[in-house]
Amino acid sequence: MKKLGLFVTIICGAILLYATGEFPRWGEVRSPASLHVSPHYIKYSVEETDVPNIVTSVLADYRGFDTMFETTVIFCAGLACFLLLRVFGRDDELTPEEEKGIFYRHLPTGIVIQFKKEDVEIRHKDFEVVDSKLVPYDLIIKTACRVLIPFIQLFALYVVAHGDFSPGGGFQGGVIFGASIILLAIAFNLRSAIEKINEKLLGILSALGVFIYAGIGWLCLLLGGNFLDYGRLASILPVDPIRARALGMLGVEIGVGIAVMAVMIIIYINIASAGRHDEGL
């Protein structure tokens, strides 16, 4: 296998290298790629769509159809992770330690105690269920994260909303928002994160996000335009068609953000707990 790998790799490398001779120099201003289609985007982005960040305007408008499917790919990944990994209940055997009973942690002190199963079920705000004694507990990390997370989320919202004018957009914002929840899940534990934003909600959010995108496309269709022709939204929004394109893009980016956020969390919770949704990392 190693020899085959080396052979294939070298052949591919040689073929690719053979072609670089004809390429325009790196950084060439007048290369074919920058003369044919892209000048249109650079020149007319502001005039046609009212969005100064050309990447956003091409992403969400000129080639918006690609982006819809890009979001679908992400949705598909979340769905696949859920389908593949999620197990309901515990399918494997308990470890000998766990067999003896359930662990509870007393939150103010961090002491872990174990109760036999039949004995009692503690439902008190000072106690939480943990999987084994080894799960670390660190007050400093928790407090730091508690302070940090709102700011991360605020930044994520900014990135989504300001994607028209600066780098960023729905996808990046969604990932950052998802990362803040993942941080919560790592710093505390997966259970408390799932309590905040449960599986059902995540599933529906991920579908909703992509649906917002496709729905805006449908709306344009219903208003008599082509699919994703945001200009048509002007007939229901109090703005001119050019501005309507920018607003359509914003709507689409929000949809992307929601979907990506939900899917990132779905993938994380399913991978980190191997589908059992327990303590996690």
Added chain:
Amino acid sequence: MMTTDNVFAVLLVVTPLVCAFFVMGLHWVDRRWCYPLAVIANGISFISAVEILISVVKHGTIHYRLGGWRPPIGIEYRIDLLNAVVLVIVSTVALVNLFASYNDISRELPEKKGTFYSLYLLFLTGLLGVVVTGDLFNLYVLLEITSLSAYSQIALGDVRRGPFASLNYIFIGVIGASFYLLGVGYIYIMTGSLNMADVAHLLTRLHYSQAIFVAFIFCMVGVWIKMALFPLHIWLPNAYTYAPTASGRVIAPLMTKVMVYVMIRLMFTVFGITYLFKVVHISQFVVWLASVAIIYGGLMALSQNNLKKMLTYIIVSEIGYMVGGAWLGNKLGLTGAILHIINDAFMTFALFLAAGNFAYRLGELTLDNFNDIFSKMPWTMAGFVVAGLSIIGVPPTCGFFSKWYLLLGAFAARQYFFFVALILSSLVNAILFFRIFEKGLFGGGGHHVSVRGEIQEAPVNMIICLGLISVGLVVLGLYAGDIVNTFIIPFIPQGLG
């Protein structure tokens, strides 16, 4: 500023997509609604596909500008006869499979039914999108949707072997898709465009460019990996054998056919015949490779003891038919290849439907289990016989006609090795299927206690689906001449020998 285009072009792709989200949502609300919604979505796609086919036959190529942007700037759907025909095939096969798979899914994946249908619809969306698009990069994205949903469906199959087969498929599939992406990158750096028609126009003055040659090689190898042409086929048998019945049945006939479609589209629409047969001299090599694929697939199928695995090797061999036909470089060969896309999609689908029926009652599909099967499952076996005869190429069935065109093409192009391979493959297929028929008729009632109790005929809906498709095989055969004249001949580019 702009007028609306044919709305069916976009309904076709977007309906299953949107319904996939609803099916996912309904999974948590009321699972009984998932299945009907999936059927409705697939039905709408089917109706749109038929509508598009009629419109294309009547009025010629359909253009749809997504977002209202004119083609090289935005993404365009360009549907000519070839797209339209493949669209109808894809949506028909998926719809019939959805009817047939109700029982399988309830049995194999009871807990995750709703989400599975969502994945199934995404797979359909991907396939339809790949076929309908006129943009090189859009094709890549949709290809990835298709592959991603295929990977995860396969991983849901056989607990022991499914995930491993799926992971191998992921690695090889990613290599294939990335090669395609690299090829597109090389095209882009030389031309600056991604629209197929535009690229085709720009390429005419770049025929002798090394970079374009490399782009061509990488696009082709990427597509070949995805369709599993002979030396690149190693992922296919395991992946298709261990998939859940419901998905294996739709992935196996459609995925490879759609990739063959992509190859023909790239060859004849993007690069053009002058480039293919006058500038690049690899057609001889490819036809040779296809012939080896045909023989290899047949021989490997002979050595299998499991019906499903045997069928997957038959697919490997059938891919050789289509690739070889397309690369023969004459009208007859290309006609045969396109006709074979239509026929083979339905033939392999019928075989997999029959295999699904057997699996539903027998469990294991080892060939010994087929002893005396005619008396136990007569209807399923009847369908299986028709499909088998069609694969062999017995006259009234459709398999004969495409093979006939391919043989004529091979003869006209003086590719005698390909000619011999085709005939040899028919013989091998005859041995393969008559072996099973013989077992089914005279095998004696040896051990007949399967894991699932007394063997009886498969459920009615599965029988009806199989019957429909096998009757379709004969009908396709009877109308082969009309199909060629209306759908295929107008597509064949001018200038082919």
Added chain:
Amino acid sequence: MHYLDVVILTMVIFCAIAALSIKDLLGTAILFGAYSFMMCLLWAIMGAVDVAFTEASVGAGVSTVFFVGAIFRTTRRTRD
């Protein structure tokens, strides 16, 4: 400007080789995170800020977390 570019490119290749050859999978994950981050710097230098932003949040961020999660759920040791 040019030199920075070359230095980062070298680091990228170094990280890639190291990530593939190290025998501890957790190390692989971290080196892969470093690789992604270097890549992101490279793209930022080439002016692809949006792509760099995405890579910083996805490649260096979330992907690494997925990696660590997967390794935590499986095994850290490997033979190659």
Added chain:
Amino acid sequence: MQHIFQEIMGKYNYWLYIVLMMIGLYGMIAKNNLIKKLVGMNIFQTAIILFYISIGYKKGGTLPIIEIPHGHHSISPAAIDIDKYINPLPHVLMLTAIVVSVATFGVAVAVALKIYKEYNTLEEDEIRMRLRER
């Protein structure tokens, strides 16, 4: 000599992307551990992304965000110098490609976890051996 030097300076970016791609491809084919293969896969995909980004780069160009003169709401197309802004199209394509690669990665990790649950190992040869035993 001057010519060769210029050629090297003009193309080294493309060459290094090829090297990276080769590393990734080799890792994907030759490595035995499934997680290592996944790393190889990611390196392979990012190398292709690097190639696309290199296509878009223009020397002396700035970020593809149009500067609107202060106090104005818009800028006329005639006032924009296309050579000044980096080609945005490859960036857009690669945003999509990154998303696709992370999605594939997520699914692949999920499948790998499923394999681990079944075989308790991630080494490919051991898994193949177990498969043959049955």
